[in-house]
Structures are given as structure tokens and as C-alpha cells.
Amino acid sequence: GDSVTQMEGPVTLSEEAFLTINCTYTATGYPSLFWYVQYPGEGLQLLLKATKADDKGSNKGFEATYRKETTSFHLEKGSVQVSDSAVYFCALSDLSTGNQFYFGTGTSLTVIP
Amino acid sequence: EAQVTQNPRYLITVTGKKLTVTCSQNMNHEYMSWYRQDPGLGLRQIYYSMNVEVTDKGDVPEGYKVSRKEKRNFPLILESPSPNQTSLYFCASSFDRWANVLTFGAGSRLTVL
Numbered sequence: 001g002d003s004v005t006q007m008e009g010p011v012t013l014s015e016e017a018f019l020t021i022n023c024t025y026t027a028t029g030y031p032s033l034f035w036y037v038q039y040p041g042e043g044l045q046l047l048l049k050a051t052k053a054d055d056k057g058s059n060k061g062f063e064a065t066y067r068k069e070t071t072s073f074h075l076e077k078g079s080v081q082v083s084d085s086a087v088y089f090c091a092l093s094d095l096s097t098g099n100q101f102y103f104g105t106g107t108s109l110t111v112i113p
Numbered sequence: 114e115a116q117v118t119q120n121p122r123y124l125i126t127v128t129g130k131k132l133t134v135t136c137s138q139n140m141n142h143e144y145m146s147w148y149r150q151d152p153g154l155g156l157r158q159i160y161y162s163m164n165v166e167v168t169d170k171g172d173v174p175e176g177y178k179v180s181r182k183e184k185r186n187f188p189l190i191l192e193s194p195s196p197n198q199t200s201l202y203f204c205a206s207s208f209d210r211w212a213n214v215l216t217f218g219a220g221s222r223l224t225v226l
Contacts, residue, residue, distance in 0.1 A: 036217075041219075043203055043220055049214065091156075100161065100171055101146070103148075103157075105155035
């Protein structure tokens with residue numbers, strides 16, 4: 001079945017450091033891929049998405065490229081800020097297998113000044 | 114304001130006492146779903162609904178019921194809660210199954226003693 005595997009946390013970085021959170025997926029069809037972010041005490045919010053191979057999603061300085069050959073969708077940001085501290089979830093939606101969404105386990109990021 | 118509203122936000126109950134967590138969206142979304150979030154397991158889908166009177170099981174439906182009598186509401190029912198249903202629950206909606214970007218509620222933290 002479909003699944004998402006993402007890098008275990010927690011991750012602690014200094015402000016302005018480079019961020020990478022790894023995400024790989026397994027899917028039987030042609031999934032759409034997402035990164036969601038959860039700030040403390042809140043629900044998840046969409047950060048970015050990509051719907052087909054080689055698409056790059058970007059938002060708020062974050063980027064991720066849909067790599068079909070490596071089944072990956074790694075999240076990157078060149079210079080993190082304290083306000084980026086949150087839990088990040090990689091997810092996929094594969095309409096060919098129904099209408100389920102599959103989420104990774106989440107990676108907690110703390111950015112220190 | 115476009116939003117998904119869940120109630121209650123916090124609930125402590127005892128084993129076997131039926132409870133309902135309500136979910137309402139004001140965006141005229143066709144698709145709605147319920148997730149539970151547990152440490153180390155990420156988000157797992159409980160049930161989803163693609164339209165009024167159409168519901169289907171997600172990955173972890175045991176012990177839960179749902180109904181979709183109106184487009185805006187999608188309550189989650191625990192007929193006989195057990196301690197292993199202690200979790201953080203999220204309701205989410207999407208315009209339709211093809212749009213596949215989810216809008217989440219703020220979450221409902223349930224403790225079953």
C-alpha cells in the first residue's frame with residue numbers, strides 16, 4: 001500500500017542555518033505530494049505541494065521537488081528563522097487507490113536564536 | 114472567515130461513555146475526513162466522506178462511526194470509548210477529491226480514562 005517515510009526528529013538548528021527534511025514515498029499510482037506544517041496548539045496548514053514529477057513546490061522560502069526516480073520530496077530552506085519552529089509533515093494523496101491521504105510521522109524543528 | 118470548526122477542543126471521559134466530536138466547515142467543501150494524531154505514528158485517517166451520505170473507512174476505523182447528513186457537518190462518534198482512543202483528533206475538508214488540499218480544524222484532544 002501507499003506510505004510516506006520522513007526523517008526522524010527532533011531537529012534543532014541555529015537561526016540562518018540550512019534546513020533539509022527528507023521524505024520518501026511509496027505509491028501505486030501517480031500521487032500528489034505535500035508538506036504540511038503544524039504550529040504549537042494548531043491544526044495542520046498546507047505549506048507547499050507538487051502534483052507531478054519534476055514539479056517544484058515553494059512557499060515562504062521553503063522548497064521541495066517531486067522526484068519520481070528517487071520517490072522523494074525533500075523539504076529545504078536556505079535560511080531558517082525562529083518563527084519556522086514547528087512540526088513538518090510530508091503527505092501524499094493517491095486518487096488511483098481511493099481518496100485517502102497518507103502522512104509521515106512528522107519532524108519537529110526548533111530554531112534557536 | 115473560511116474555517117473548519119471542531120468541538121469540543123478538550124474532553125476527558127470514562128470508558129464506555131458515548132461521545133460525539135462535531136466538525137463543521139463553512140466553505141461548501143464536498144470532501145471531509147477525520148484523523149487521529151499519536152506520537153511516533155503521525156496522522157492516520159479514520160473515516161472520510163466524498164459527499165453527503167457517502168462515507169468510507171480509512172486506515173483505523175475500528176471503534177468509530179461517522180455520518181454525513183448535511184454537507185457542512187461530519188461528526189465523529191465513539192459509541193464505547195476505550196483508553197486506546199486517547200488521542201488528538203483532527204477534522205479536515207477539501208473542495209472536492211480532485212482539489213486534494215486539506216483545510217484542518219484546530220484539533221480535539223480526547224482522554225479516555
